[in-house]
Amino acid sequence: MAYERERQLAIEAATAAAALCEAVRRDMVPHAIEKNDKSPVTVADFGSQAVICRALAEAFPTDPVVGEEDASDLRQPAMATPLAQVTQQVQQVVPATSSEQVLDWIDHGNGTVGQRYWTLDPIDGTKGFLRGDQYAIALALVEAGDIKVGVLACPALSFDGGTPGLLFTAVRGEGTTLMPLPQGPTQPLRVSQAADRLRFVESVEASHGNQAQQAAVAQAVGITADSVRMDSQAKYGAVAAGHAALYLRLPSPKSPDYREKIWDHAAGVLVVEEAGGRVTDMFGRPLDFSQGDRLVNNQGVVVSNGTIHETVLAALKQAVTA
Numbered sequence: 337m338a339y340e341r342e343r344q345l346a347i348e349a350a351t352a353a354a355a356l357c358e359a360v361r362r363d364m365v366p367h368a369i370e371k372n373d374k375s376p377v378t379v380a381d382f383g384s385q386a387v388i389c390r391a392l393a394e395a396f397p398t399d400p401v402v403g404e405e406d407a408s409d410l411r412q413p414a415m416a417t418p419l420a421q422v423t424q425q426v427q428q429v430v431p432a433t434s435s436e437q438v439l440d441w442i443d444h445g446n447g448t449v450g451q452r453y454w455t456l457d458p459i460d461g462t463k464g465f466l467r468g469d470q471y472a473i474a475l476a477l478v479e480a481g482d483i484k485v486g487v488l489a490c491p492a493l494s495f496d497g498g499t500p501g502l503l504f505t506a507v508r509g510e511g512t513t514l515m516p517l518p519q520g521p522t523q524p525l526r527v528s529q530a531a532d533r534l535r536f537v538e539s540v541e542a543s544h545g546n547q548a549q550q551a552a553v554a555q556a557v558g559i560t561a562d563s564v565r566m567d568s569q570a571k572y573g574a575v576a577a578g579h580a581a582l583y584l585r586l587p588s589p590k591s592p593d594y595r596e597k598i599w600d601h602a603a604g605v606l607v608v609e610e611a612g613g614r615v616t617d618m619f620g621r622p623l624d625f626s627q628g629d630r631l632v633n634n635q636g637v638v639v640s641n642g643t644i645h646e647t648v649l650a651a652l653k654q655a656v657t658a
């Protein structure tokens with residue numbers, strides 16, 4: 337199988353990070369640390385990035401990692417308490433680790449986009465994580481702008497009342513699989529074409545999309561049910577598993593020039609594509625992962641079961657020009 341070492345390593349690292357995140361949520365009631373852009377980060381985001389970057393640095397030392405977080409704030413003297421908490425959490429995975437080592441592992445995620453790189457969102461949906469809702473650990477390998485491996489760990493996700501904790505894995509050309517976390521039987525995953533599964537998913541945070549426009553487009557393609565609102569790339573998982581036919585993320589009127597970050601999408605895109613679905617921007621263009629840490633050549637994201645994609649894009653064109 338192609339990319340077997342990369343796939344295995346990504347699964348192991350994301351599974352360890354998922355356990356760390358769940359331990360933080362269970363044991364210490366995480367609170368938000370505010371970043372410069374006013375968005376939240378927690379002890380678990382830092383711990384997850386440290387654990388995954390350590391694994392990548394050991395197994396693939398020459399591969400750059402483009403991660404969401406960096407350790408510059410944590411290095412400030414005022415952050416001694418959260419740093420000690422992060423170190424304590426990482427020690428559950430890697431015993432006897434020092435705080436210095438943890439900081440260096442986090443900063444291993446300061447790599448830049450090149451011919452081959454990994455991109456990591458240690459907790460996607462931090463607001464969902466803090467609320468007790470959905471979040472995902474998202475890791476992807478990209479070569480020449482093409483996503484080759486994508487792993488999404490969703491510790492709080494379940495379908496049809498199952499036990500929470502699902503891991504999605506995709507390798508380009510080899511399909512998508514679903515596995516319970518932390519381990520269990522693996523099953524192949526396909527998107528659904530069934531008409532009764534015609535649901536759509538969108539973000540919980542209204543400011544991450546355009547909910548009025550999203551509702552209008554969904555209605556135009558015959559989706560009558562209310563949207564399912566879900567944090568993080570778990571939304572890609574819902575489409576890949578056939579629990580939704582569509583995920584819409586249209587530019588928010590509050591931030592029309594926002595360009596999506598690569599780590600918010602790379603793993604999810606491959607998980608959906610390899611399950612038989614389709615992902616483009618709102619104009620039907622493929623997402624371009626070759627330009628840097630943002631999708632500068634794209635606006636909005638449309639994720640579907642494939643069958644309804646062209647109809648959605650046509651409805652979207654109408655909605656935008658109306």
Ligand SMILES: Nc1ncnc2c1ncn2[C@@H]1O[C@H](COP(=O)(O)OS(=O)(=O)O)[C@@H](OP(=O)(O)O)[C@H]1O
Pocket residue numbers: 375404457459460461462463464538539540541542543544545566567568569588591594597600
């Ligand atoms: N204005 C705007 N538009 C679109 N996206 C934005 C915007 N601002 C932030 N972000 C990114 O949204 C990431 C979380 O997206 P979600 O779809 O999970 O949103 S939500 O959790 O339902 O609120 C979130 O990822 P995390 O920071 O990893 O949680 C952000 O990178």
Ligand SMILES: [Mg+2]
Pocket residue numbers: 375376404462
């Ligand atoms: Mg964030």
Ligand SMILES: [Mg+2]
Pocket residue numbers: 457459460461599600
């Ligand atoms: Mg994110």
Ligand SMILES: [Mg+2]
Pocket residue numbers: 381404457458459460461462
């Ligand atoms: Mg994040």
